[in-house]
Amino acid sequence: MSDLFCFDVSLDIKEDDGKGGFSHVPKEKNCFKLRRDYVKKIIVTVQQVNNVQLNVERCFGLLLSPGRNVKHADMHLLEMVSMGDNNDGKTMISGEWDPRDPSFEVLNTETTKGTRAFMTVAVDLVITGIQEPVRFRIETKVRVFQPNERFWYFNKKPIRELFYLQLKEVPSEVENEPAYEVINLVSESDLERQRALMQSPTRIARESVDAGNSTTDTPQDDDDDNDEPLLSGFGDVSKDCEEDILETWGEVLAKWRANLNNKPKQLTALVRKSIPEALRGEVWQLLAGCHENEGLMEHYRLLLTKETPAEKVIERDINRTFPAHDYFKETGGLGQDALLKISKAYSIYDEEVGYCQGLSFLAAVLLLHMPEEQAFAVLVKIMYEYGLRDLFRNDFELLHVKFYTLERLIEDTMSDLHYHFTDNNVEAHMYASQWFLTLFTAKFPLFMVFHIIDLFLSEGMNTLFNVALALLKTSKKDILALDFEGTLKYFRVTLPKKYRAEENAKELLQIAVTTKLSSKKLKKYEKEFYAIKQKQMELEDPLSRFERENKKLVETNMRLEQENDDLAHELVTSKIALRHDLDNAEDKADSFSKELLTTKEQLVEAEEERDRLVTELEQVKKMCRIELERQEKEIQRSTSIVAEYKQICSQLSERLEKQQVAYKSEIQGVREAVSTCENCSAMFTSNGNVQFSVTNKVNKEEVDPKLVDTEKKLRELELELAQTKLQLVESECKTQDLEHQLTAAVNELQSSKNNWFSKTFTQLKEVTSKKEG
16 A cells, blocks of 8 residues: 655755845746856755655755756765754755856856756655655756846746655554655656657557567467467578579679679569578668768767667667577677667667667667678668658658558458458557568568568568568458457467468568559558548647647647757857867967977077087098098108118118128138137037137137127117017007097087987977977
């Protein structure tokens, strides 16, 4: 048993008046007019208006955040100033808000004329008997003006909101004190939005898709008598293909790749027979014309960075899309993750339609044949260029046109089935909604679904009529024997099970491709629909028509207000981001200017250093030249000395030889003269030379002194010649060292000069390019 409690919550804002107090912020059409940079006070008043009075023990927190539909974790806690109860049962909570806090920058940025921003205020209250704090949240519009703005009209009434708190009484741990569990908490505004949505024509799509997914948790049963429908995504698809068919497709694709804008003639016939599973990914992209707009794949990556308000609905649909297929079976697996990203990206890409319930089935079929980016591009092509998104627009008007056309085709081709449907009040939208909105992907086996997508991409939207008529023709006998409930069950359960056999599916699609539909007849039926609708509008009660039109206008106005609010918020956010970018750019410009000045100074210093080095280089060259000249002169002088020594040595050698000959002849004469004397003959050796020995009894004075002097001079000349040669070698080595040092010095100076200039000019170019950028 649950009880419903109603709370009246009001919100008021005051600004610092500069006199130590706070003054009311003016309002206009439930929009607060705030002034920038003023400290503000948030005042929330809570009063229970029905049922047993609940006691508010304390305030757990007062929170504030820019924007609407804000997550609980994104709210910012304010410093509480006071909380108290009035005599009339009201609880008042107030807290100060400093708009200069970076978290509230959006609410402290001036809004342009005609635009507004949103803010969300929440208060968490601890209520006796309820275990967790109860959060009351109010969303309101604001406009931000200059600090010196003056307002002449003051509306001091706070913004009020009714909240309905549904509680369930549970066993209490304390005697005589009730305990409650929160079942639901909803505001009056949320209820009004829900009522508007329930009256929206989008129920047609939601009901048709939910009908195909309502039993996704039930296990698949092969028994045809089972009342439960088959899980979506069932049916194994073989990649085997005959060799001659692959060769034919290879030739066609080669011609097509050579000229993407010219489809081969035999393509249509080949597609009607079915595209080989291994080639479907490439052929589908070519048929859809994705090569004409390759930017869609890059745009997809950008869309993934944004958020969508339909995320909860998408997540609910993802978990029940193709549960019979291994790729999408695992919660949070690769398949479901890719499907979630594509669905979110399309809901952001197509803002008018947003996320279409059941769109995940078509995206799943594409993901089984190609990567995410390519699957997104093909999906966009199908929705826009093949016209599938038009079925979801303008209150599903075009979808109703398709239903009427199908009924007229049934009347023309199968009159008995048409009368049966009429007698049992079976209308086309009861069984064909899902066929058209999901392209037959939600109920039928995959080998049949893939072939239908082949035909759809090749021949367009009219393929749906061909397949629908083929399904009715092959099932007419069974349907004629059923009543209203049996017919609906047949379409929901029995008909998909009938095509689990691949032979039945091939037979069905063969009937579909051989069925001829006249374009003139289809256009005629379309005109009939609009004519009937116009006649009904003329006969309709003006008051009812005005009410319906007013309801549409209210819905359109709500949607436009939402879009306007979103655009205003985006505009304010963009202005803040642009201001940050501009400030960063100015900071970078100042930094680059300083770097440029520093670089110029370095350039001047470098040029001075270059001039100094050039001067030093010239001086070094001059010194090296002088040193080389001196060395050359030294070498020449040493050469002349050596030549003179050589000449003297040759002259001495000649003189010595002559003297030796003379000495030998003299010695021979002396020998012959003293040969008769024993003492004198002892002076001579056996070879006839004179022996000068201390042991000889002949005195040294008796030896010719000229011979001694000659030998002494000869030894001195030989020693001097050896020293001169040594000096000459040392001089040559020194000269070579000087030449090497000079060459190395010149090369080092040249290299340092080139490196320095190259590095300096490179730095200048980099700084200049950054400055220009």
